[in-house]
Amino acid sequence: MSRPRVVVAGLGDSGLLTAIHLARADVDVIGISSKPGLVSGQELGLRLARPDAWARDYRIAFERFRRLDGVELVHDELTGLDVGARVVTTRHRTIGYDVLVVATGVSNGFWRHPRFQTEADVTEALGSAHDRLAASASVLVVGGGAAAVGSALQVATRWPEKSVSLAFPGERALPRHHPRAWGVARRRLAAAGVALLPGHRAELPPGSGADEITTGPVAWSTGQPASTADAVLWAVGRVRPNSGWLPPDLLDEQGFVRVEPTLRMPGVPGGFAVGDVAATDALRTSARNRADRLVARNVVAHLQGRPLASYRGRERRWGSVLGPEADGLRVFAPSGHPFRFPAWSVDRVLQPWIVRRGIYGGVRRGR
Structure with missing residues (x-):
């Protein structure tokens, strides 16, 4: 049978x-x-x-x-x-x-x-996105979820000479995580030199669906002056x-x-x-x-x-938000408390x- x-x-x-x-x-x-x-x-x-x-x-x-x-x-x-x-x-x-x-x-x-x-397609996609950010002096990350927060931190720590900003629509990012998680993330972002732009809701590029890295300016429907950047990373949860x-x-x-x-x-x-x-x-x-x-x-x-x-x-x-850092990997519990795997243990x-x-x-x- x-x-x-x-x-x-x-x-x-x-x-x-x-x-x-x-x-x-x-x-x-x-x-x-x-x-x-x-x-x-x-x-x-x-x-x-x-x-x-x-x-x-x-x-x-x-x-x-x-x-x-x-x-x-x-x-x-x-x-x-x-x-x-x-x-x-x-x-x-x-x-x-x-x-x-x-x-x-x-x-x-x-x-x-x-x-x-194909394998070649995946390799090309990985390399092109990395190269685009590497060649940019300023990077604006738009979005308030884990993908946006983690990307802002990783870009800032990989290229500390770059100007990196994170714009999100609410008073805090990570709105679906426990507030403790944002408290930890905010401190890590500040230590890495990321400029935080709360209360900024972006007007999406017409026709793009935010499916590519673009160049500024970025207009805000919340009334702030437009922001410029060499590379705009859209992580807006679409x-x-x-x-x-x-x-x-x-x-x-x-x-x-x-x-x-x-x-x-x-x-x-x-x-x-x-x-x-x-x-x-x-x-x-x-x-x-x-x-x-x-x-x-x-x-x-x-x-x-x-x-x-x-x-x-x-x-x-819950889970990883920031990604691997110099001192290890933080995994956030549903309560917002982070557990850190030391860098050597990862x-x-x-x-x-x-x-x-x-x-x-x-x-x-x-x-």
Whole structure:
């Protein structure tokens, strides 16, 4: 008797981990990705300021993951889903499934998108963004979330001679984190010489969608005089779900995939969704709260006819905000309290043992 076939659509941070868990079950797993390997959406600031250091931990070829050895990997772009026939289509294939896990994530700025990329495409994109900032004497970061705050700090510490500003619309940045997190971040930004511009809401460049690094001036709808900069980094949270390949009736008004508390997709037999594309809660927190484990367990339970567990979201964001610093990596709890991994432990303990061995189940050395 053939084993059930589970298709994981999207192999970003959440989809990759889901496929790794499912690879240990009595199922055949097919992972579909528009990228040639993991190209994480995490730590934008490190990616821009130190792309080689970022790539070491956040850009990893799929063949290096030991637990993906039994997974069929499809490097292609998703184009459609036929719920009745239980097939997904890509540009070049039609793939049937018994269970489908949608984990296609979101688009956000120039660094997160669903477009098909080769290794050369990824390398070129990393280098061009870094080179653009390196050649700029002044950098304006627009946005109040973790991507904006971390980018401002990483750019300022990588190039202390640059003029770096951070503009955000509220009285404080990180509005979805506990206020303590912003207190810590504000002090780190001030120490790095970042000029803070609270109460500045930008008028987005016409037609650009804030999906590229631009040049000033930047106009403010809140009434301040326009600001100039050699490079303007837009990190304004214009998140768009990568769900255009799915039937519209499976999506909510914003285009995110509707799910039940068990992460099952209503109206889709054998369908589940996880990660940033899944409308789990107001903040769509399933990616940050390791729901990959839960959805993998629920897939197996579904196939075995057992009850499914439910996901519970969180009311505040948490995790890394600032990225690796000279004195280590700060990880913020939901309470806003930071836990600091000393600098020596990041490369010797956190990445090799906690992340590569513990979370990913083993990662082979790269070339």
